[in-house]
Amino acid sequence: MEPETQKRVLLSPLAWGLGHATRIIPIIREFSQKGYLITVATNNELGALIKNHCPYSEIINFYSPKMKLGTGKAGVLNLLSFLVKLPFVTIIEQIKLKRLLKGKSFTLIVSDNRFGFRSSKTKSVIITHQLRVIPPKPFGFVKYLGEYVIRHLLSRFDEVWVPDFNNTSRIAGMLSEPNGLTNLRYIDPISRFYGISPSQQNSQWEVIVIASGPEPQKTEFINILTAYLDEINLKTLIVKGNPFNTNSWETHGNITFVGSLSSDEMATAIINTKCVISRSGYSTIMDLLYLNKGAFLIPTPGQTEQEYLAKRMNELGWFKCVDQRDLSKELLKDLLNKTIPTPPQISPKQVLDFIE
Structure with missing residues (x-):
C-alpha cells in the first residue's frame, strides 16, 4: 500500500486506571490486521502499557487528566468534583486535539470514554459501556441531569461503540441501555485476551x-x-x-x-x-x-x-x-475456602468486521 493512501487511526483511552487502555488492545490489533497505521494519544503510563502489547503503535504524549478517588465522603466529593469539571475537561480535550491534528491526517478517530476526543473534520467514534449514570446515593436526584449530559456528549460522535450484547443478556445491565441514543453500534464484549489460548499447567500460586x-x-x-x-x-x-x-x-x-x-x-x-x-x-x-x-x-x-x-x-x-x-x-x-462460581464464557470473535 502506498504511504499516501495508508489508512490511519488515532485512538485515545481515558487515563482512569488501566481498564480503558487494556480493552482497546484488541481494537488496536484488529485495526493493525486491517492495514491501519496506529497512533495512540495518551499519557506515559498507558503509553507504556500499549507499547508493551502493541509495539507497532506510535505513542503521542497527550493531555490525560487523572481522577484521584479517596475513601468515604472524600471519594464521593472527588467524584462529584470530577463530574462538575467534565465539561471543562471536554473543552480542553477539544483544543488540544485540534493542535495535535494540525499537519496530520487520520482516517478515523477512536476515543475510549473521552468525551472531547472527536473532530468535526474526521469520522469520530467513542467506545463506552456507560450510556447511563449511577450517581452516589445522596445525589440520586441528579441522575436525569447526568443522563441528559451523557446523551448530549455521546450524540456528538458519529458512532458510539458499545462493548456489550444488544439484547437482554447485556453484561453491563442498565448501564449499557440505549438512553435515547440513535448512533449506537453494539460491538459485543471485548477482551485483551482475544486470540490467546492459555495452557493448563500446575500453578505455583494459590x-x-x-x-x-x-x-x-x-x-x-x-x-x-x-x-x-x-x-x-x-x-x-x-x-x-x-x-x-x-x-x-x-x-x-x-x-x-x-x-x-x-x-x-x-x-x-x-x-x-x-x-x-x-x-x-x-x-x-x-x-x-x-x-x-x-x-x-x-x-x-x-x-x-x-x-x-x-x-x-x-x-x-x-x-x-x-x-x-x-x-x-x-x-x-x-x-x-468456598467454591468459586464459574461464570458463562464469551465466545471469541473479532468485533470490527464492519470496518474496512
Missing part, C-alpha cells in the same frame, strides 16, 4: 490479586490484601498494575509482587490459579468471562459503576462479591 483503578485506592487495595493474605499464609501473586515495571518480580514471604504481565502471562496465571481477587471494573469482568474464570470482586469504594456491576455479577451468580469496608482476615479466609 491466589492472584489483580490491582487496578485510580490512586490512592489502588495502593490501598494492595496493602489491605497483602496484610490479610500474609497472615493467611497462601502462596500469592499480586499484579500491581504498573506498566513501567513489566516482569519486575519481588518476593516477601508467601507473597510475590510483579509490576505487570503480558497478556499471555496474565491469561496463563489467571487460568491456573485457584482463586482470583480483583476490582469489579467492566474491562476486568469481560476478561474473566472470556477466560471462563470465577473470581472474588471487590468494587472500588465510591465508584458507583463498579458497585453496581459487582452487585449485578453477584445476583447473576457469576462471581462472588464483597465490599471493601466489610473485608477482614476472617471473611477473606472464609471466602477462600
Whole structure:
C-alpha cells in the first residue's frame, strides 16, 4: 500500500486506571490486521502499557487528566468534583486535539470514554459501556441531569461503540441501555485476551490479586490484601498494575509482587490459579468471562459503576462479591475456602468486521 493512501487511526483511552487502555488492545490489533497505521494519544503510563502489547503503535504524549478517588465522603466529593469539571475537561480535550491534528491526517478517530476526543473534520467514534449514570446515593436526584449530559456528549460522535450484547443478556445491565441514543453500534464484549489460548499447567500460586483503578485506592487495595493474605499464609501473586515495571518480580514471604504481565502471562496465571481477587471494573469482568474464570470482586469504594456491576455479577451468580469496608482476615479466609462460581464464557470473535 502506498504511504499516501495508508489508512490511519488515532485512538485515545481515558487515563482512569488501566481498564480503558487494556480493552482497546484488541481494537488496536484488529485495526493493525486491517492495514491501519496506529497512533495512540495518551499519557506515559498507558503509553507504556500499549507499547508493551502493541509495539507497532506510535505513542503521542497527550493531555490525560487523572481522577484521584479517596475513601468515604472524600471519594464521593472527588467524584462529584470530577463530574462538575467534565465539561471543562471536554473543552480542553477539544483544543488540544485540534493542535495535535494540525499537519496530520487520520482516517478515523477512536476515543475510549473521552468525551472531547472527536473532530468535526474526521469520522469520530467513542467506545463506552456507560450510556447511563449511577450517581452516589445522596445525589440520586441528579441522575436525569447526568443522563441528559451523557446523551448530549455521546450524540456528538458519529458512532458510539458499545462493548456489550444488544439484547437482554447485556453484561453491563442498565448501564449499557440505549438512553435515547440513535448512533449506537453494539460491538459485543471485548477482551485483551482475544486470540490467546492459555495452557493448563500446575500453578505455583494459590491466589492472584489483580490491582487496578485510580490512586490512592489502588495502593490501598494492595496493602489491605497483602496484610490479610500474609497472615493467611497462601502462596500469592499480586499484579500491581504498573506498566513501567513489566516482569519486575519481588518476593516477601508467601507473597510475590510483579509490576505487570503480558497478556499471555496474565491469561496463563489467571487460568491456573485457584482463586482470583480483583476490582469489579467492566474491562476486568469481560476478561474473566472470556477466560471462563470465577473470581472474588471487590468494587472500588465510591465508584458507583463498579458497585453496581459487582452487585449485578453477584445476583447473576457469576462471581462472588464483597465490599471493601466489610473485608477482614476472617471473611477473606472464609471466602477462600468456598467454591468459586464459574461464570458463562464469551465466545471469541473479532468485533470490527464492519470496518474496512
